[in-house]
Amino acid sequence: MSSQFQTIAALVVVALAVTWLVARAVRKRRQPGCGGDCGCPSRELKR
Amino acid sequence: MKLSELAVGASAVVRELPKSGTAFVRLREMGLLAGTRVSLIRLAPLGDPLEIRLRGYHLTLRKSEADHVLVDPVS
C-alpha cells in the first residue's frame, strides 16, 4: 500500500469515528439521561 | 417499658406504637403491631441500631424509633 493511500484510508476511518461519536452524543442530547453504557435501562424501560 | 430498654435476648409483646410518623407506618407494614411478639436479638457493635426478631424474621431499627415503641415484657 502506498503511503498516500494509507493516509486517505486513515482519514476515512477517523471521519467515520467522528461521525459516529457525534451521532451518539446528539442522540443522547435528544434523550437526556443514562448514556446507554454500563447497562443503562433501555429507552423503552425508562419512564 | 420501651422496646429500646428491653434486655438483649428478652421477649416482649408490643403494647403501643405512635399513630403517625413514616417510621411507624413502615414498622406496622413490616408486621410490628400492637400484640406482636418481639425479641431483642442484639445491638450493633456500636450500640445502635437494634436487631429484633418478629414473625420469624429479623429486622433492624434505630434506638430513636425503638424509644417510641412501648412493650410488655414476657418471661
Next chain:
Amino acid sequence: MALPPHIAGGTGSAPSRTPVYALVGNPNCGKSTLFNALTGLKQKVGNYPGVTVEKKIGTAYSQHGQPITVIDLPGAYSLAARSPDEAVTRDVLLGRRADTPQPDRILCIVDAANLERNLYLVHQILDLGRPVILVVNMMDVAIKAGLEIRIDRLEHELGIPVIACEAVNGRGVIDLKLAMSRADLPLSRHAWDIPAPIAKAVAELQASLTASDGKPPLIARAEALLLLTDQDSVRVAGSTPLSSRTAELLRGWQQRWEGEGTDWASSLVNSRYEAIGRIASAAVTQAGAAGPTLSDKIDRFATHPVWGWLTLGVLMTLLFLSIFTLAEYPMNLIDGAVAALADGVKANMAEGDFRDLITDGAIAGVGGVIIFLPQILILFFFIGLLESTGYMARAAFIMDRLMSRVGLNGKSFIPLLSSYACAIPGIMATRTIEDQKDRLVTILIAPLMSCSARLPVYLLMIAALVPGEQVPLLTKVGIMLLMYALGTFGAFGFAWLFKRTLLKGEPPLMIMELPPYRLPGLKDVMLQMFERGWLFLRRAGTVILGISIVLWFLAAYPKAPDGATAQQQLAQSFAGRAGHLLEPAIKPLGFDWQIGIGLISSFAAREVFVSTMGVVFNAEAEGDDTAPLRQALLAAKWPDGRALFTPLVCFTLMVFYVFAMQCVSTVAIVRRETNSWKWPLFQIGYLTGTAWILSLVVYQGGRALGF
C-alpha cells in the same frame, strides 16, 4: 431493546396474545433467582449489580414452547411505597406508568420461612382483581426451620394456584410454568373485612376515584385502601395528583377521624395482618421450637463488637488484595497478546498513516483499557457474592452508627461500596434509600469512591512513581489504599458538610430486614459478573475505540513539515494546541500540556487517560519498539529538560484523579436520577474544584518540602 409488540400494544387481553406476567415479591425472597430460572438468558436487562433497581423483561417458555413475557419488578414490602424502587412496582401494578401497560397476571413470590410478612404485599395485590399465582419459595429452608407449610390449605384459603418452589435448584419451576400457561386463572375469592369505621370511607373514595380520577373500579378500590394506609397522600398517590374532589373527600374523612381519635392508618394494616394470621395459622404448623439457626450462629460472630469489625476489615482487604494478585496473571496474558498483535501488524504492513492508526490508535488505546477486565470481573464477582450471601445487610447494620455520624444511614453503605466498582451502579442503587435528601447526599459523594476506571490511572502512576522495574506488592497496595482512603474520607467529609448545610434533614431511618445467610447463588453471581464484563468490553470496543482513533488523529494532524521530530509534531497537532491552552491552569499543579491532553480525554472515561498517554508518548517513541508506557513516561521531559513525571507529579496526579469529576457517564446518570441539571453541575464544580485545590496544595507543599 425493542419492546415485544404485545406489550407495546395496549392492555386489551385478546386470547391469542401472549400473557404478560409481573413478578412481584419482598426483597430477599429469591425473586431474581426465580426470574433467572424462568427466563434463562432470555432477558432484556437494565439492571446493575446488587439490587434490582429497574425493570427487567424476560421471556419464559411454557411446556409447549409458547412464549410468556415476564416483567421483573423491584422488590417491595408494601404498595404504599417508601422508596423510588417501590414506587416503580406500585405504579406498574396500578397501571399508572405510560410505558408499561398493567400486567395481565401477577406472579407473587414469597419466602416460605417468613410467610406472614411476605403475605402482606400479596394481600394488597389480591385487591387489584387480577389473576395471581402464588409461588412459595425456599420450601427447603422452611422445612429446616421446622415449619410445615400446607400448600393445599393456602390454595383453599386464597383461592388461587399456589406453587411450592425452590428456585435455587429449579425445583417447582416446571409446575409454575404449567400454571402460568393455563388459559383460565381463577380470581382470588379471599375476602377480608375492612374495619367498619373505614369501610364507608373506602366506598366513597372508590366512587370518587372512579368518577373524578378516571380509575377502573377495582384499581380505584386498591388506591382508596392505599390512601387510607398512609397519612402522606402525596406519597401514595404518586406523581399524578388526586382530583380535587377526591382530595377533599380524603381530607374530610381524615379530619373526622382525627376528631374522633380513630387510629385509621393502623387499623387497615391491623385488619390485613389479622386476615393473614388466619391464613397462616391454617397453613403453617411449627413443628417444635427451632433452636438457634446457622444464621444466628454466624451473626453472633459477624456482628460481634470485636469480631464483626475484624470480619468486615478482613473481607474488604481480601477484596482489594484479590483484585491485585488474582488479576495479575490474566492481565499479563492480555498485555502480551496486545503487544504481539501490535508487533504483528507492524511486521506485516508497510509504513504509513493507516498502520499508525491501527497500532498507535486502535490497538494501543483499546488494549490499554481491556487489560483491566480481569480486575473488574473480580470486583463485580465479590460484590455479587456479598449481596447474594446476605452479608451486605450485616455490613450496613455494622456501619450504620458510623454513617449516622455524618448524617447518613447504613443503607448508603451498599451504594457507596458498589461505587468502588463503578459510580453508575452505585448511584442507581441509591434508589433503595427512602429519604430524598439522604439519597441526594449519597449520589453527590458516590464519585469520590475510587472506581475501577481509576485503577488504571493509579497503577500507571504507581509504576512511574516507584523506582525499579518491579513494584513491590506491599508498596503498591499501600499507595493504593492511601488513594482509596483519601477518597473515602473525602466522601464522608463532604457528606457531613452537605447534611449540615445544603441538605439538612431528619436523621434517616434504618428499618431494614436482615435476611438469613444463604449459600451464594453462584449462577446468578456469575451471570451478573459476565453481564458487567460484557458491557465493559462493549464500551472498550465502541466508545473507547472511537475516542482512541480520534485522539490519534488529533495527535497526528495537522502534519508538521517534513523532518520535524515527533515532539515537534505533537506540539503542532490539535491535541497539543488544546493541551497548551489548558496548561496555564494546570501548570501550578505540576502538569504540562501533554498531561493536559490526558485530563481532557478523561472526560470520556477516566481510564482513557492511560490510552491517551499511550498515544501521546508512543507518538514520540522512535522506530518499531512498543516500549512499556512506563519507560516512555519516565523519559518525558519539560522543555527545559526537567523530568516531567517526578514522583511528586505522579502523586499529585493521583490526588487529582481521586477527587475530579471526570466521567461523562456519571454526569448523565446523576442528571437522570436527580431529574435536573442543577445537581450534576454542582457536583462537577465542587469535585473538580476540590481536586484542583488539593492538587495545588500537594504539589506546592511537596515542592516546598523539597520533593
